[in-house]
Amino acid sequence: MHILTQENSIASYFLAQLRDVTVQKDSMRFRRNLERLGEIMAYEISKTLPFSPKKVQTPLAETTVNLPIEFPVLATVLRAGLPFHHGFLNYFDASESAFVAAYRIEKTHDLQIQVDYMTSVSLENKILLLVDPMLATGKSLALTYQAMLRFGVPRETHIAAAVASPEGVAHIQQELPNVKLWLGALDEKLNEFSYIIPGLGDAGNLAYGAKL
Numbered sequence: 123m124h125i126l127t128q129e130n131s132i133a134s135y136f137l138a139q140l141r142d143v144t145v146q147k148d149s150m151r152f153r154r155n156l157e158r159l160g161e162i163m164a165y166e167i168s169k170t171l172p173f174s175p176k177k178v179q180t181p182l183a184e185t186t187v188n189l190p191i192e193f194p195v196l197a198t199v200l201r202a203g204l205p206f207h208h209g210f211l212n213y214f215d216a217s218e219s220a221f222v223a224a225y226r227i228e229k230t231h232d233l234q235i236q237v238d239y240m241t242s243v244s245l246e247n248k249i250l251l252l253v254d255p256m257l258a259t260g261k262s263l264a265l266t267y268q269a270m271l272r273f274g275v276p277r278e279t280h281i282a283a284a285v286a287s288p289e290g291v292a293h294i295q296q297e298l299p300n301v302k303l304w305l306g307a308l309d310e311k312l313n314e315f316s317y318i319i320p321g322l323g324d325a326g327n328l329a330y331g332a333k334l
């Protein structure tokens with residue numbers, strides 16, 4: 123498990139703005155900060171991709187550079203995943219994408235997740251990167267992964283979240299033991315409504331407006 127804010131970097135500044143109850147009211151800044159975190163996490167994850175040397179012709183000479191030979195398929199969970207996904211796509215610009223509509227029906231400890239619309243390219247033998255800013259109970263991402271297997275079995279899976287709870291991490295580690303976790307921050311706990319504490323509130327609402 124890799125936790126970005128365990129090391130001092132500009133990522134902590136973006137995350138602090140996402141959490142700040144005043145700053146987060148600016149929905150454009152909120153979305154942009156999710157995107158910026160996605161960009162930083164893409165950079166970190168890129169270090170694990172397969173690379174091979176390729177020749178590049180500059181105007182003056184030929185040189186050899188190590189380049190990624192495969193980009194991950196980026197799968198995201200609507201709604202809050204969208205700006206985060208966009209950040210990953212800014213860096214993994216040749217990635218294919220998959221989208222899942224999943225939402226928490228009742229925000230209690232036994233909350234149910236509804237997985238609706240799903241679309242994906244083939245995942246067979248690919249590197250899959252599931253991105254969702256909030257890993258709370260972990261149920262949305264675990265169900266999303268299971269539901270996505272109808273598109274093929276990835277050979278390697280990563281999950282990226284901006285903020286996670288220890289309960290969510292434990293759920294993912296139990297349900298998906300081979301998945302690599304990339305977190306912005308690992309918070310303290312869940313509250314009785316399955317919100318992350320201290321967390322940042324409802325990411326989907328902050329990015330796109332309060333659900334009816």
Ligand SMILES: O=P(O)(O)OC[C@H]1O[C@H](OP(=O)(O)OP(=O)(O)O)[C@H](O)[C@@H]1O
Pocket residue numbers: 199200201202203224225226235254255256257258259260261262263290316324325326327333
């Ligand atoms: O780990 P879990 O307990 O499953 O919770 C995490 C989910 O909650 C949020 O979505 P939400 O259901 O609030 O939908 P929204 O993004 O459309 O607002 C978030 O984007 C995750 O998908």
Ligand SMILES: O=c1cc[nH]c(=O)[nH]1
Pocket residue numbers: 202256258316317318319321322323324325326
């Ligand atoms: O704290 C939480 C938990 C789930 N979804 C959110 O948007 N926030």
